[in-house]
Amino acid sequence: MAIRQEDFKKLIAYSSVANGGYILIGLAMGDALSVGGALMHILAHAFASAAAFLAAAAVVHRTGTTKMSELGGLIHRMPLTYLVYLIAIISMAGIPPMAGFISKWMMFQSMINNGMIFTAAAAFFGSIGSFLYVFRPLSAVFLGQLSTKHENVKEAPVLMMIPMMLLSLITLFFGVVPNIALGVINRVQTSLGLPGLALEGTKIMGSNGVLDPTLITIIFGVGFVVALILFILHPKSRKVGLMDTYTASEFIWTPELLHYAHDFYAPFERLYNKAPRTESFYRIIERKIEELGRLAGHAFFSYKPGTVVFWIAMVTVSLLWGGALWS
Amino acid sequence: MKEVKLFLGPQHPGMHGNSSIHMYVDGDIIKRSYLLPGMLHRGFEKSMERRTWMNNIALIPRICVPEPDPNEMVFALNAEALASVEVPERAHWIRMLVLELARLSAHLMAFGGIGGPTGLYTAMYWAQADRDSILTLFEEITGQRVYHMYITIGGVRKDLPKGIEKKILAFVDDLESRLPDYENLVLNNPSVQARTKDQIMLPAEVVWELGVTGIGMRSSTGKAYDLRKVTPYARYDKVEFDVPTATYSDAHTRLTLKYLEMYQIIRIIRQILDLMPAGKVREKALDGSALRWQVPAGQVYSAVEASRGEYGYYTVSTGGTMPYRVAVRGASFPQATLGIEKYLPGHRIDDAALWFDTMGICSPEIDR
């Protein structure tokens, strides 16, 4: 459902639903790695989702809309917000070197160990599907063509930037040296009576493999340096404007017409168009709660003086003599 | 903005020829589209008015690039009708041979050309290899590979070289033995079937509205309307062949019809080589210099069945040394112009290039 949203705050909200599902799976399996993974995921998801929502809020503050089909190209005006959002989604998708990878790895280990095929299939599907929905706001809101309406948008204000950057730094930190957090989680687990996690230096011992996040980050750094050297050694590229792009040698002048954002995952959505919608289920619950509220409103907060006096009397009686009446 | 503007533009890997389709796409469905032609406009119809009758033969093959011979044929038919020139018997048969070979090469290119939009590049390479053999045959017969300037007013330019019949027969036998391979590769291929079966339909009402001829009409209405049978020219009434038809026109059926027509072309070629009489190949249409030859006044329309449909010229002569007006009826003009505006929307962008290909649109003959 996150995949089909056009409004990016709702999209991030639905992603929290998906992550909640992961945490539930982790806690339900009950062995050391999975509970540790679930607790780590709570931590990682808290930071990442919060950062993503803050980035979204910064965009709304500057442009006034959350509909992805009206935004676009904001990276050229708000690069730091983009970086915060990027780090948040790398963590949410479970990609190293961020904290989300650690928790996903631990949960997958115990799923495989216990041989839970169908849960694992659903978890894999969710994990890969999360690439889809986290990528969409990145591409539709920050990348792509800058609309002429947003030419004068400025970067988010400093007071908004500070918490966002703080959250990103924490996510990065726990991705590179997670054992600090995992040490705390270990103590939580042993105090609950579950076996602890096997940690050794910077490594995490899984049930069928070993993970060393610091090593991964270092090697990723080495790879990046090699790529950077390769890039710098070769001739410098010429900078061109954003509208100066391949249009099959035709001409176009409106940036909005060149920005692909609406109905992004159209083919995928068409596949499950006919399935019953969870959204309609939520809407039914919403309506029922509303009715309940209205009923309560009629019963307790009505304008008729008789009802009000009745309730005041009831409350006074129960406050003064409730204890005696109950026992 | 809900729509994105995409271009199946002139410089695009999926474009046949050189036209531009502007598409307004929502998600991945095309909502509105129109053709921007004119990039291949070389001003042929006006140029024809500035050249003498004989001179024009050298100009006009270039109007349709994949299959140039119908141009020469209809121009020659028009001039011969206006000037009352009798073409010798052998020339008719040679003309038929050249037209059928051109038709075969165009069908091969279109059939293999389905490899571009669907990704089956193997078919494309095989078909082009066979087309190359045909072009080598043409080089032996006419001296040129692609633009032959061979069919002229009064007959054909010169006689067939010695030994060409054996070569043509050898080629045709070889191709016929390999056509089942083509069928297996393209028509029975599950991935191509997934792209073309029940997609890109051409209902009969659209055929009547746009005036689509050729395979488009035959595959959708079931009528065997082939100009070679309806108004035979150049001894087509003396050879036997069938015209495949169908009533349900999706992209797969049109491809199948193209494939079946290749068998019929091979059948015709064999009969031509059997039945061709001896004799002279060109009737002198004029005394004196061709630069001063005047064709009597009159108006005439001739059409032949090209691989894409009915291809015709309407010639007006006022008795001068140059034609007064020649209007070209490109076989795929209706599908390209009105068809793209009215019937392409509703398809997905994946199908745009495939639509362009299976409707038989040839860009040079639209722009002229």
Next chain:
Amino acid sequence: MVINQLPLQILTGLAILAFAFFWQTSLSGITRKIVARYHKRYGPKWYQEFRDIFKLMSKTGVTHGWVYDFGVMMALGGIMATVMFMPLMKFTAFPGFDNFFIYVYLFAVGMLGMAMSAVGSGNPLAGIGVMRALTQMVGYEVPFMIVVLAIINGHGTSSLSQLAAIQQQAGVLSWNLVKMPIGTVAAFICLLGMLGKKPFETFIAPAEIASGPMVEYGGKQLGMLMILHQFSIFIEVSLFMNLFLGGAANPLGFALKYMAVYVLASLISQAMGRFKIDQVIKFFYKIPIALAILQAVMVVYLGWGV
């Protein structure tokens, strides 16, 4: 990770990187010749890919901004890191740490970097191409991961070099290809999807979206992307080889197995057209996933194939 062994390990990793580049790029050229014979033509010389990459890197290109360049570098960095972890015959740069999931997720860094820079160029066709690539990933990753789940559960280790060593112990009969044939077939189909070969070439689709993500690349960025493509083929084919064909103990075995997998994949792909993206997903969620689940059930609940 032991600090003083780290520089030596990194150097081994870089050596593996260099070998992978030269091996895969030459093999690409040789495969082009083999495929060309299938097409009834001769094909270019075996070092054609080297020429292409060299030419591209030495051209002055065009750039659309910092995210365009940064994304390419991030992608290439991530893929290079993945190659450095890959066990190659007897050499493993980081023994004990070559966990299967590292490959999957570091690979995802590469894809994310490329997606970022492709869409950062501002072209909608790149956005459509990336959308298709991500959708396709949903298709092929899930059956593949289920088969690998079966393997890891069965053998008890997710370290690639250990899995290869287990398979090499008893000769051909202990290869996972022989013991878990259904899973191998499902994984091979997913390999075709990963490599981006027809019929799953949807995200490039030259005739529909003018090469999708690569539409706006040129010069050294395109050269780096070609290098990235060679490395990703190396990772995927090596992964398949180590998981199902028993890895390689000596250069000859390595060469034969690698070539067999890659050339077979290329030849199969030349006889097929391209699916549309929803047909890709429908296909992957019919046969490969059924085979993968069947194999997993067989291994986990019945204990066959271990």
